[in-house]
Amino acid sequence: MSPNGRGAEVAPRTLLGRLRAAVRARHYSPRTEESYVGWVKRFIVFHGRRHPDQLGEAEVRAFLEHLAERVRVSASTQNQAVAALLFLYEAVLGRRLAVSPQGIVHAKELQRLPVVLSREEVRAVLAQLPGVARLVALLLYGSGLRLLECLSLRVKDVDFHRGEIRVRGGKGGVDRVVPLPVRVQGPLADHLARWRARHARDIERGSGRVGLPGAFERKVASAATEWAWPCVFP
Numbered sequence: 397m398s399p400n401g402r403g404a405e406v407a408p409r410t411l412l413g414r415l416r417a418a419v420r421a422r423h424y425s426p427r428t429e430e431s432y433v434g435w436v437k438r439f440i441v442f443h444g445r446r447h448p449d450q451l452g453e454a455e456v457r458a459f460l461e462h463l464a465e466r467v468r469v470s471a472s473t474q475n476q477a478v479a480a481l482l483f484l485y486e487a488v489l490g491r492r493l494a495v496s497p498q499g500i501v502h503a504k505e506l507q508r509l510p511v512v513l514s515r516e517e518v519r520a521v522l523a524q525l526p527g528v529a530r531l532v533a534l535l536l537y538g539s540g541l542r543l544l545e546c547l548s549l550r551v552k553d554v555d556f557h558r559g560e561i562r563v564r565g566g567k568g569g570v571d572r573v574v575p576l577p578v579r580v581q582g583p584l585a586d587h588l589a590r591w592r593a594r595h596a597r598d599i600e601r602g603s604g605r606v607g608l609p610g611a612f613e614r615k616v617a618s619a620a621t622e623w624a625w626p627c628v629f630p
Contacts, residue, residue: 415483415488416433481493528587541563541574549628553628559575561576591626592623604626606621
């Protein structure tokens with residue numbers, strides 16, 4: 397102890413040097429080493445530059461709760477600090493801390509809420525989109541399709557009679573059916589009519605074949621030129 401009764405100033409080179417040596421001895425990454433050193437420095441400064449040997453569970457808990465309540469770090473960041481301090485005490489100072497996770501105020505995971513456009517904003521966006529891009533956007537907005545699902549649709553997946561779209565191999569590899577919005581049916585039918593005429597010309601020229609699922613293509617090779625198989629948005 398110093399004459400004024402306060403804890404002795406920490407000797408950073410000695411303590412941090414031992415910390416670095418302990419990290420390297422365990423073959424941790426340089427990134428982990430710098431993270432541990434950074435958290436230990438912050439811990440020491442938080443407690444008035446007192447040596448960690450003079451601190452214990454209460455001081456560690458106070459620092460972690462400060463991070464959660466005042467600094468408002470994320471839960472993953474707080475976990476990094478926990479790991480660094482536990483390592484310091486166990487691997488460098490030879491003390492096992494009885495810091496119970498239940499006794500610490502934990503940082504809350506930030507919930508990133510999706511950005512939802514108002515109807516007016518959607519109309520403004522759609523008004524700026526030309527041709528096919530606008531049709532794709534209308535389908536995404538009206539049916540709940542994901543972008544890749546929409547761009548992967550084949551002609552046979554669109555059922556105008558039932559007003560449905562069949563999504564094949566969607567998220568998780570699961571097939572599902574989504575509604576075909578009424579307001580999109582007319583523009584989509586016009587788009588497909590133009591595309592079908594172009595596809596027919598391509599076939600006449602000896603091109604226009606489309607890729608098919610491997611096993612199906614081997615069984616029915618002629619399907620590669622049939623109108624049912626091209627993508628809706630080539």
